Amino acid sequence: MKIGVIAIQGDVEEHIKAFKATLAERGESGEVIRIKHRGIVGSCDAIVIPGGESTTIGRLMEREGITEELKDA
Numbered sequence: 724m725k726i727g728v729i730a731i732q733g734d735v736e737e738h739i740k741a742f743k744a745t746l747a748e749r750g751e752s753g754e755v756i757r758i759k760h761r762g763i764v765g766s767c768d769a770i771v772i773p774g775g776e777s778t779t780i781g782r783l784m785e786r787e788g789i790t791e792e793l794k795d796a
Contacts, residue, residue: 724753727767731759731783733775742771761788764796 724746728738735757742755756763764770770793772780784790 724751724768725766726753726755726769726771727758727763728755728771729773729780729784729789730757731787731789732780733773735773738771738773758789759787761792764789764792767796770796 726742726746728735728742739755739757746753746755756767758764758767758770781790784793
């Protein structure tokens with residue numbers, strides 16, 4: 724399993740650590756990656772959009788080309 728965390732604003736380390744711990748607790752193999760630009764979303768099995776300033780995150784995702792990938796996924 725590949726879990727992508729949108730990492731274009733703020734600190735996302737707590738999300739990454741939590742998902743890695745959950746995978747380990749369940750005995751499942753997988754990786755948790757940061758998504759900072761387009762070209763990654765399509766390779767992920769799950770996407771996490773951290774909470775925070777939604778307007779800023781939305782604008783940054785649009786600028787980086789991630790929004791369209793999320794819609795397609």
